[in-house]
Ligand code: SF4
């Protein structure tokens with residue numbers, strides 16, 4: 001068994017888990033968007049779970065169904081880090097220029113939305 005870091009670590013990466021791991025099996029480089037637990041080195045002590053501020057770490061058998069892809073992401077990372085990064089990007093795309101909202105209503109299809117467009121205005125009756 002191993003412990004697994006899941007999606008909530010993405011873009012958080014505060015390293016609280018690294019501080020407490022007795023076998024130094026939690027790794028990432030500056031290029032990574034999350035940290036990963038080496039399933040071969042992990043001794044299943046569970047020490048990393050509570051310090052995580054976003055509750056991203058689970059024992060392998062407790063990983064929620066919608067996070068199970070991250071069990072593989074953690075494992076693959078130690079064999080092919082680039083493949084793990086691609087999978088993370090697929091599972092949780094980084095906000096890019098198109099979808100990074102900086103202000104008012106933005107659409108990814110390029111359409112300009114006029115204020116009030118799309119809402120019916122009912123003219124008052126003439127009495
Ligand atoms: S369970 Fe223990 S050994 Fe495994 S990653 Fe967490 S702190 Fe490290």
Ligand code: SF4
Pocket residue numbers: 005008009010012013014015016017018035051052053054055056057
């Ligand atoms: S403590 Fe949690 S959020 Fe912080 S690096 Fe570890 S897994 Fe990621």
